[in-house]
Amino acid sequence: MERNEAQTFADWLREQLTRRGYDLSARGGGQTRFAEESGIGRATVSRMLGGQGTQHDTRILGQLAAALRVPLGEVLVRAGVATDEELGRIANPDPGPRPITPEQAADELGIQDPQARRLFVSMVETLQRTPPPHEQRNQK
Structure with a gap:
């Protein structure tokens, strides 16, 4: 000091x-x-x-x-x-970027066509439900 x-x-x-x-x-x-x-x-x-x-x-x-x-x-x-400021960051830490929904991603990417939008959202939701390859091997 x-x-x-x-x-x-x-x-x-x-x-x-x-x-x-x-x-x-x-x-x-x-x-x-x-x-x-x-x-x-x-x-x-x-x-x-x-x-x-x-x-x-x-x-x-x-x-x-x-x-x-x-x-x-x-x-x-x-x-x-x-x-x-340091105490404020300790009391209220920045959680970092928040995940966005597939619909928000479609908006961000400018996907306007309703059919393309449904396809995009469906594909993202399917990918989110699919376990990573190393987990798939362990499940067999």
Whole structure:
């Protein structure tokens, strides 16, 4: 993580902890209390708050998300592990091209004649029902 990303993450984390009532002043005890409550080591919390980088350890970031009660995705983005776009692709993967019907194929190919169209659709449907040659050999 670049220094700028680490500092941006530190600022975000400091704001999250302060908003939740952790006193982060020198003698406030907030870092220690958060470390104990979250299960994250005090030194790790200190490094994160000091802008010295967050380990790209998703286990720690997962603990942080759970302790703050924020979505893990938000923490991953704030830590620079992932972008919003990457999370979007994970949440909504592109299924790729969808199969088209024989009728749609006939439309795409410009087959207008009703008899040719019926023949084309029938041929495609027959081919779709025919098992591949290696399966035909195994069925004998």
